[in-house]
Amino acid sequence: MSILKNALDSITVGLEDFESPDERRIISSTRNIFAGILLLFKHKLCELSPQGSDEALIKQRVLPELDATGAVNWIGKGKKTVDVQNIKDRFESLNISVDWARLDRINKYRNDIEHYYSTLNSESVKQLISDSFIIIRDFIVDELGGDPKSLLGEGYWKILVDVNEVYVKEKQECDLTLEKLNYYTDEILHALQEYHCGECGSGLLETEDLGEAAEATFKCRACGTEAHYDDIVNYAVNEFYADEAYSAHKDGGDTPVVDCPLCGFGTYIVHEGICVSCCGSATHECVRCGCNIPPEELSDGDICGYCAHMWEKMKAE
Template structure:
């Protein structure tokens, strides 16, 4: 290892970059949401989400850099450390342990590194929400910009409370001062967005979604634009349809883009996502087709169907108390092996 001095890090520069990145992200956001005839450009959605996420990460790094006394330690904290510590001859018959390489100059820590350092430095942020924001950013990287506008609106609305809490609680600064005009834009957007979201949720109360499927509604997103702002179609409600009995006809309408389409496939998709299993990895099935309603929503571990709520006549084997499945029901309350044992001599 050379004896070059450890590089230093200018925390204030991080802070300025964080603010600039968030501001750019909000400008992109506004332009992406405007009508194209009005100077809007949907293609800016991706750079919006990139800039906003990067800005939040820079603020996090700024916090770390400020948690130590020297610019050298600040530099070490936010750069990837050397991976291998190797033994070397010390020149007098012994050994000394030295890192194989230096801190990588251009490689700063990523989301999971920040999470680990926040733990040791006891900095609190809502990693559950940040994980969702990261997934959203990664998801948008792969979509056509037209299909991301609705999702971006949710991203900005969910980012806002994370940012303001962090600036308040951990930086002990005023979010309004730090974020400037972006703060007001985000606040107005979040308020508006949450009001719309609440209206959407209320609209489904009389839609007759099967009780066991209701929890999946919150993960349904518009198939056109990715928005979570889906309302029960007033027309479907007027017709007296219910999701349970009229699954081909009961539609959602998307507040962001106006798309109308049946809600049932979205509910079934998010059910599958929740109970996902992958046989090539050796996963056991978690659900199967229901013998009562023919939806693929029979949850094996629950012994009942999420769609029609059909329960088994016999839940446990009368002899060995093993959990019974749909296919065991013909045995009059016995599991396959007990049934075989008791009837093999018949």
């Protein structure tokens, strides 16, 4: 059985799981759809593998061998195939385009569904299927030169299209309700629009309130879970900046968020100069030396850590 057929079978079985009234098959749906996408990628690598290389591009272990003429050939070894990071690296080297941010979102959501969410239903996986629809459609058309409707079959293709259209419409409706509120900064609005329900993982957060966001109650359209602003805003903002914070920690640079130096429990957005909980703003420029105060040194005072240290040292003398 070809890798392409395995990929298509995995995706269609995932869609059957999604359509099933048995909610126990929700997790199986997410696994199968994500596995199918990876198999599509591996199929492309197989197509590009040199003849006689034992499908080297999909093997994690590739070793050089000399042929009868003394030429060096790279041959795939073993049964272990490439993982997501290997695929990213090889696609980048081969100039194969994939929306990796979207795929990472699918992968994270799949993992969260399996391990963290206690309430699941078909509504919970609409975003995953909507994102998957775009990845599958674009890759089959742009990289495989195929027709996704023909490959998957009209019935399964219609499920993907319909779920995507419904999710996009519902997401737009939910986002519009959030936009009617007043926020300390628009960054909070953007973070809440990216927030996923802690119970079911859905991204369909909405509100019936008007006025100040800090006084509002929010509801997940998928499972009905309600939460006050204070219950979700810090988590939402920290998740929104998670990638940027990780890059700053790994590669250097200022972190985008810190614990609020004023109230101590809210998340402080550094470049906005505001706490999402108390709306407080710290002093960012040291009044003694005039330098910018690093995010980690922000406090309820107005001097940087070095100047504070020197001041204490002078007093001790």
